[in-house]
Amino acid sequence: MSYFFQLVVSGIVVGSIYALSALGFVLIYKSSRVLNIAHGQIIAAGAFITYALTVWVGIPIYIAFGMSMVITFFLAMSVERIFLRRLIGEPIISVIMVTIGLMSILDGLIYLTPFGTENFSFPPYLPTTPITIGGVSISWTQLVGVIITFSMIAGFSWFFKKSTIGISMRAVSDDQMASMAIGISVPKVFGLAWAMAGLSAAAAGGIIGNITGLNFDTLHAFGIVVFPVVILGGLDSIQGAVVAGIIMGLIQQFASGYLDGNWGLNGTGEVMPYIILLIILLFKPHGLFGIHEIERV
Amino acid sequence: MKEKNLSKWTILLAAICMLTLPAQALSGEVYKLGLSLAITGPTSDAGNPYSKGVEDYFSYVNDTKMLGDDKIECMIRDDQYKNDVTKRNFEDFLDQGIVFYLNYSTGSTLALKKDFEEEQIPVLPASFHAGNLVDSNYIFLPIASYSAQMIGLTEYVVKNHKGGTPKVAMFIHPSAFGRGPVEDVKKAVAAGLDVEIIEVVEHGKDLDNTAMLKRLSGKGVQYVLSHTVQSPVATMLKDASSLGLVASSFGEEGKITFLGAHYTGGNDLVALAGDSAENFYWTTSYIVTSEPGEGTDLQLALATKYNRDEKAANSHNYANGMMVAQVATEVIKRAKSKGKEINKETLYEELLGMNGDNAFSPKTTVGDVTFSETDHAGVDTLQLYVVKDNKFMSEGSPFIPEYTSKIE
Numbered sequence: 098m099s100y101f102f103q104l105v106v107s108g109i110v111v112g113s114i115y116a117l118s119a120l121g122f123v124l125i126y127k128s129s130r131v132l133n134i135a136h137g138q139i140i141a142a143g144a145f146i147t148y149a150l151t152v153w154v155g156i157p158i159y160i161a162f163g164m165s166m167v168i169t170f171f172l173a174m175s176v177e178r179i180f181l182r183r184l185i186g187e188p189i190i191s192v193i194m195v196t197i198g199l200m201s202i203l204d205g206l207i208y209l210t211p212f213g214t215e216n217f218s219f220p221p222y223l224p225t226t227p228i229t230i231g232g233v234s235i236s237w238t239q240l241v242g243v244i245i246t247f248s249m250i251a252g253f254s255w256f257f258k259k260s261t262i263g264i265s266m267r268a269v270s271d272d273q274m275a276s277m278a279i280g281i282s283v284p285k286v287f288g289l290a291w292a293m294a295g296l297s298a299a300a301a302g303g304i305i306g307n308i309t310g311l312n313f314d315t316l317h318a319f320g321i322v323v324f325p326v327v328i329l330g331g332l333d334s335i336q337g338a339v340v341a342g343i344i345m346g347l348i349q350q351f352a353s354g355y356l357d358g359n360w361g362l363n364g365t366g367e368v369m370p371y372i373i374l375l376i377i378l379l380f381k382p383h384g385l386f387g388i389h390e391i392e393r394v
Numbered sequence: 395m396k397e398k399n400l401s402k403w404t405i406l407l408a409a410i411c412m413l414t415l416p417a418q419a420l421s422g423e424v425y426k427l428g429l430s431l432a433i434t435g436p437t438s439d440a441g442n443p444y445s446k447g448v449e450d451y452f453s454y455v456n457d458t459k460m461l462g463d464d465k466i467e468c469m470i471r472d473d474q475y476k477n478d479v480t481k482r483n484f485e486d487f488l489d490q491g492i493v494f495y496l497n498y499s500t501g502s503t504l505a506l507k508k509d510f511e512e513e514q515i516p517v518l519p520a521s522f523h524a525g526n527l528v529d530s531n532y533i534f535l536p537i538a539s540y541s542a543q544m545i546g547l548t549e550y551v552v553k554n555h556k557g558g559t560p561k562v563a564m565f566i567h568p569s570a571f572g573r574g575p576v577e578d579v580k581k582a583v584a585a586g587l588d589v590e591i592i593e594v595v596e597h598g599k600d601l602d603n604t605a606m607l608k609r610l611s612g613k614g615v616q617y618v619l620s621h622t623v624q625s626p627v628a629t630m631l632k633d634a635s636s637l638g639l640v641a642s643s644f645g646e647e648g649k650i651t652f653l654g655a656h657y658t659g660g661n662d663l664v665a666l667a668g669d670s671a672e673n674f675y676w677t678t679s680y681i682v683t684s685e686p687g688e689g690t691d692l693q694l695a696l697a698t699k700y701n702r703d704e705k706a707a708n709s710h711n712y713a714n715g716m717m718v719a720q721v722a723t724e725v726i727k728r729a730k731s732k733g734k735e736i737n738k739e740t741l742y743e744e745l746l747g748m749n750g751d752n753a754f755s756p757k758t759t760v761g762d763v764t765f766s767e768t769d770h771a772g773v774d775t776l777q778l779y780v781v782k783d784n785k786f787m788s789e790g791s792p793f794i795p796e797y798t799s800k801i802e
Contacts, residue, residue: 100608107604114601208434214442215705216624216662225669227636236636239602308601308632310666312625314436318599354605358593358613364568366605367598 099232104350110239112346113246114308118301118323119330119338120253121294127270127333128290130189131181134196136298137320138203143169143299144306144316145212148219158222166299173295177288185284207313217311242304249300250339253293257335266290270333325374331387340385345370422463425726425736427452428471428487431498431520435474437623439662440714441498443706444520445470447715448496450700455723461730466723468496477502481509488513493738494722500526500571503533516725516742518718522656523574527770534745534765536718537679537773538795540571541578543655544621545587546677546776546795548579551617551653552588555645561590563615565630567622568596575621575655582797597626603633611639611650620654627658627674628666635670642673651675660710664784674781675789679759679773680717683708684785689757713758720756721763721772724748760792 121136133139143165150161180199184192207213223237257263269276269286277283302316309315326345330337353366377385429448432441452468455461469487473479480502487495495510497503497519503526510517510532517533519526524539538546544564551560564579566572576594583589592615595606607630610618620627634640634650641649652674654663659676667674683690693716697707706712725744726736734740745765748754753762761775774794779786 100612103608104605107602111602204434208438211705213434214438216439216665218628218666218668221668225635227638229638234604234637236632238632238636305601309629310625312439312666314438315599315625322599350602350605354609357595357606358609363594364596364598366600 100354102231102233104354105347106233106235108347108350109343110235110243110346111349112343113243113339114301114304114342115323115326115345116339116342117246117249117297117304118319119326119342120250120297120335121301122323122327123330123333123335123338124253124290124294124297126327127335128266129181129287131192131196132332133291133294134193135200135203135320136294137317138200138207139169139173139295139298140302140305140319141207141212141313141316142172142203142302143295144302144311145207145210146299147303148212148217148306148311151220152217158219162300162303165303166296169295169299170292171295173298174288174292176295177291181291182284182287185287204317212311213313219307219311238307242308245300245304249297250335253297253335262289325370329374329377329384331384333388334384334386337384337386344373348373422461422465423736424465424467425461425494426487426490426492427466427468427494427496427722428484428490428492429468429496429498430471430473430480430483430487430502431496432475433470433472435472435476437475437499440520440623440657440711441475443709443712444498444715446697446700446702446706447712447717448719449715450696450702451716451719451723453700454696455719460723461727464726464730464736466726468719473498473502475499475501477505481506484509488515493736494518494725494741496718496722497521500574501569504570507533513738514742515738516745518721520714520718521571522771523571524578525570525574530770532742533770535771536714536721536763537656537759537771538776538798539575539771540621540655541575542771542774542795542798543677543776544575544579544619545582545797545801546778546793547619547653547655547675548582548587548589549795549797550675550677550778551619551645551651555616557647559588559590560616560645561592561614562617562619563592563610564594565618565620565622565627566594566596567626568598572596572622578801579619581801585797585800587797597622597630600626600629603630604637606630607634607637607639607650615650616641616645616647617651617653620652620658622654623657624660624663624666627652627654628663628671631667631670631674640670640673644673644675653677656680656710659779659786661705661708661786664781664786669784671781671784676779676781676786677776678710678779679761679776680710680713681758681760681777682710682713682779682786685779685788687757689713689759693758717756717758720758721745721754724754724756728752761794 125133147161147165150156151158227234227236265281326341330341349366352369356362356365432438452466456465471483495517500521500523503519503521522539524541526533639650641651656678664671681689725741728744729740749764749766753764755762759773760777761773763772775792777792778789780789
């Protein structure tokens with residue numbers, strides 16, 4: 098039975114990190130209907146900035162982690178201001194092409210630094226002995242990752258429900274024209290959405306980098322790995338990203354734990370999330386929490 | 395008067411001819427080589443120091459006039475691990491008249507195999523995939539193949555395991571590179587190597603390997619043999635460490651001993667996995683800088699001379715790149731000493747003759763480089779290393795896997 102609970106714990110850990118990584122997509126899509134293909138690169142940049150501040154500058158890692166979130170907050174805001182603001186009102190395919198171009202530019206810039214081609218790891222700052230209860234283990238790295246993830250998700254949920262700016266962002270998401278009519282600055286909302294996505298990406302990068310080590314290929318791949326989570330959650334729902342992330346994490350762990358190695362199966366942990374995604378989308382094409390928009394002509 | 399004019403013209407013509415003679419004719423020949431590899435993109439953590447090793451060694455050859463007045467010009471291009479770009483680079487190198495080609499990935503080596511045959515050009519790839527040599531006359535592996543490495547590790551498990559038949563799992567990269575040695579290890583088992591392969595796991599972009607490790611442990615697996623790159627191995631080692639599954643001594647009962655082939659180990663693994671890399675067993679044919687010797691002294695001196703950072707200087711992939719450049723230089727030197735013209739054919743002949751008394755010792759490897767008509771794998775010898783206090787230290791003497799020859 099401890100095996101089952103171990104898989105549950107691992108699934109929740111992995112799923113919550115997926116949710117945090119997916120949050121960046123959701124925040125941008127929610128306000129501006131743009132799918133940011135360069136999100137993986139921002140995740141990687143966040144992790145590398147944390148490392149550089151800790152190891153090269155000598156700032157304690159907890160402070161460096163926070164500073165990295167602030168830096169990516171402004172970095173993502175600048176990206177929106179420079180590249181995407183001019184595209185407001187342009188066809189969505191143009192905007193997506195810009196984010197693809199942005200991905201290549203960020204790739205190129207990171208390859209100019211040692212992070213592009215070398216491997217690093219954060220200096221150890223957490224106890225190495227895992228916490229074990231009833232035969233179920235969780236490492237401190239994972240536990241801290243989960244705590245940060247849920248704190249951030251709770252913070253974002255509160256922000257969107259209770260704060261004036263959050264409510265403005267939801268209004269823009271619902272109807273841009275009506276929002277402008279009541280005095281909300283839509284460009285500012287877009288900028289803020291990108292900035293918040295940058296902030297969550299840095300947090301995700303820090304957590305993933307702590308688990309896998311800092312390897313550019315591994316880190317930026319998470320921009321793609323979390324795609325099924327984003328789609329399953331419904332693209333514009335924070336709640337959806339959390340639920341879908343945990344579902345995907347659990348499916349991966351259960352498939353790997355119970356299917357792999359039996360009946361000649363292998364790698365089901367990789368493929369099962371996509372199979373489940375397809376099945377769910379058959380019944381709920383807008384994802385679990387996606388908004389089904391009805392257009393009346 | 396007429397005669398005087400004629401001689402003036404003759405002198406002028408001669409002067410023009412002298413001026414227009416290519417500089418190389420006055421200062422020696424230039425031999426062109428090409429290297430296409432992943433300096434950026436996937437696996438660039440290996441490709442980047444590899445390219446630096448190649449570049450630095452050829453600079454050293456030219457700067458120290460190792461070939462007299464002749465020089466080597468090695469064109470190095472980034473292909474971002476994309477086979478189509480590699481092909482384009484290779485074709486461009488051919489247009490520029492290369493006499494020797496250095497390739498990189500397994501995928502592109504397999505994809506360009508026919509091109510190498512058509513062009514009849516000797517090729518040294520960074521891929522040690524045994525399949526590169528199937529139906530090929532012109533590809534030469536610098537060191538023992540991945541299959542030989544994995545068989546060597548399995549043999550070590552069999553020789554040092556206490557108790558009955560050891561249960562092993564293979565943890566491999568989901569590609570031709572990763573899958574390559576699996577069948578050969580299975581053949582070795584069929585030929586009498588006494589292990590039970592419980593599972594072959596192709597990894598993905600895993601954030602957590604708990605399920606896999608618990609499953610393997612539940613099935614009694616005591617050894618995991620990895621053949622992939624460092625990052626997934628590092629994640630697996632960290633997870634195993636947090637689950638308390640890592641054996642503190644080789645073959646410790648109830649725990650798992652982790653082992654890996656060339657591209658799983660080296661300083662990058664320690665950089666990624668930290669203390670979790672402790673007691674990881676690794677095999678390669680290269681000598682590492684944590685075990686200093688003549689070859690590593692040369693490696694570190696070369697890196698210092700060309701202003702490389704400490705990380706590149708100590709990378710086994712820097713040694714890897716340096717070593718293929720050493721082999722290419724050696725065949726040019728040998729052909730030159732015999733008064734042969736330097737071209738694809740003569741360099742190919744020299745590679746085939748690199749055996750017996752003519753074997754080549756680059757000092758960067760644990761054995762000599764030997765090639766012949768029937769042997770296209772350079773260094774057959776392997777060394778086992780184990781991580782102790784974050785450094786790879788030699789474990790036992792260099793060895794040649796016995797079952798490699800039994801499955802041929």
